[in-house]
Amino acid sequence: MKAIVVRQPGGPEQVRLEEVPVLQPEAGEVLVALRAAALNRRDILMRSRPQMVDIMPFIPGSDGAGLVAAVGPGVNRVKEGDEVVICPSLRWGIFESHPGPDFEILGGPTDGTYAQFIRIPAENVFPKPPHLSFEEAAAFPLAGLTAWRALITKARLAPGERVFIPGAGSGVATFALQIAKLAGAGVYVSSHSDAKLQRALELGADGVVNYTRADWPDEIKRMSGGGFEIVIDSVGAATFHQALDLLAPGGRMVTFGTTSGSSANLEIRQFYHKQISLLGTTMGSLREFVEMLTAVNSGKIRPVIDSVFPLGEAGAAHGRLERHEQFGKIVLRIDHG
Ligand SMILES: NC(=O)c1ccc[n+]([C@@H]2O[C@H](COP(=O)([O-])OP(=O)(O)OC[C@H]3O[C@@H](n4cnc5c(N)ncnc54)[C@H](OP(=O)(O)O)[C@@H]3O)[C@@H](O)[C@H]2O)c1
Numbered sequence: 001m002k003a004i005v006v007r008q009p010g011g012p013e014q015v016r017l018e019e020v021p022v023l024q025p026e027a028g029e030v031l032v033a034l035r036a037a038a039l040n041r042r043d044i045l046m047r048s049r050p051q052m053v054d055i056m057p058f059i060p061g062s063d064g065a066g067l068v069a070a071v072g073p074g075v076n077r078v079k080e081g082d083e084v085v086i087c088p089s090l091r092w093g094i095f096e097s098h099p100g101p102d103f104e105i106l107g108g109p110t111d112g113t114y115a116q117f118i119r120i121p122a123e124n125v126f127p128k129p130p131h132l133s134f135e136e137a138a139a140f141p142l143a144g145l146t147a148w149r150a151l152i153t154k155a156r157l158a159p160g161e162r163v164f165i166p167g168a169g170s171g172v173a174t175f176a177l178q179i180a181k182l183a184g185a186g187v188y189v190s191s192h193s194d195a196k197l198q199r200a201l202e203l204g205a206d207g208v209v210n211y212t213r214a215d216w217p218d219e220i221k222r223m224s225g226g227g228f229e230i231v232i233d234s235v236g237a238a239t240f241h242q243a244l245d246l247l248a249p250g251g252r253m254v255t256f257g258t259t260s261g262s263s264a265n266l267e268i269r270q271f272y273h274k275q276i277s278l279l280g281t282t283m284g285s286l287r288e289f290v291e292m293l294t295a296v297n298s299g300k301i302r303p304v305i306d307s308v309f310p311l312g313e314a315g316a317a318h319g320r321l322e323r324h325e326q327f328g329k330i331v332l333r334i335d336h337g
Contacts, residue, residue, distance in 0.1 A: 003115030004314045007057040009050050012322070015060075015315035023119040025072035030122045032084060036138035037113035037311070038063035039321050039330040040171060041259060046108040047318070055109040060314075062088035062106045064113030065128055065137035066334070075122040083128040085137045086113065086120060087289040089145065096153075096285055105142075105283060113138070114314055116334055123286065129297050139303035139329035140175065140296055142283070147175035148292040149284035150232050150254040151183065159184030161229040164220065164246055166190045166211065166239045167259065168200040174304040174328045176232050177203050179292075182300050188220055188228070196327045203304065217242045230254065237261030244270060252277045304328030310335065 005018045025031045043060045046052055065085045068078050078084060090110060093100020106112050128137045151157045163180045165173050168189035180187045181204040188207040189200045197208040207223035209216045221227055227248035233239055234257025241264065243253055253276060295301050306326040309317040311334045321330055
């Protein structure tokens with residue numbers, strides 16, 4: 001089969017199409033003929049970090065959708081020909097509060113979805129929402145699941161609360177915005193791009209601000225009427241302090257990413273005087289995936305596709321994500337001709 005293989009850490013030029021063997025499913029596994037995969041920032045980290053040399057060569061990609069091509073012994077939840085979407089949380093474990101020691105995100109070290117076929121545990125495949133194309137179905141698993149757990153499980157978002165999401169263009173942010181609106185929240189976002197802010201307004205944002213303006217924190221606080229009950233932050237170092245300032249007393253900050261860096265000093269006094277809760281999260285369980293899939297099936301959350309590239313142009317797709325040009329998800333189309 002054709003697959004993208006990363007053999008050494010580096011830039012998008014390390015994302016190369018190769019011919020590799022198809023692995024047949026063993027007991028409890030299925031083989032999926034992928035029609036689409038989607039990019040996440042994680043793919044860039046796995047490709048570029050020098051320490052990832054230990055897992056190379058590997059096939060990147062956490063998100064995918066396609067058709068079941070074969071099932072291993074003992075599998076009866078799906079059959080050959082079923083249209084499926086993949087949940088990238090491998091071996092979450094028995095506790096909902098946190099993943100267990102064997103947890104892994106699909107797409108390194110375990111070979112991922114930038115390929116014509118993937119062998120995967122049957123418990124990680126779910127019926128594709130019939131109203132979505134393969135490209136749309138591939139676009140929601142990792143980002144949608146992360147946003148769902150952050151807002152619904154961790155923050156326990158309630159109707160009428162105000163949510164701030166920095167970085168509107170991020171794949172996760174486009175789901176967080178829709179999930180928060182679905183839950184009845186007021187949603188406010190920031191971006192470096194006015195065009196992306198316009199897209200966010202079209203998705204239902206109640207207030208937007210361009211973070212290249214020096215006074216953006218004052219502006220968004222004014223729009224919200226004094227602060228936010230919840231901040232959903234994956235930007236990290238660049239927004240951590242402002243996020244704490246922007247929280248209303250008793251507010252909750254949910255953090256799961258470090259796009260701009262992973263170190264920040266915490267003003268401890270401000271933190272406890274305002275009775276702030278800081279909540280860390282990562283991905284989500286299979287149970288949460290089913291909850292999120294139900295919301296997608298209701299038609300009330302729809303993946304936002306930024307662009308579609310053929311599998312062989314995955315390097316160019318990585319370049320677009322690295323330059324922060326996207327609004328929503330960048331998808332790879334996988335042909336079998
Ligand atoms: N822990 C987990 O399980 C998990 C799961 C998913 C994602 N993540 C993490 O969450 C982050 C987002 O992931 P993704 O795939 O959605 O990323 P992405 O699509 O690459 O989005 C990155 C976005 O961050 C925004 N940004 C960068 N610097 C900013 C700043 N100074 N202020 C405000 N926004 C800024 C930009 O938004 P604009 O272009 O709008 O300015 C940029 O487009 C990544 O760090 C990723 O690793 C973690």
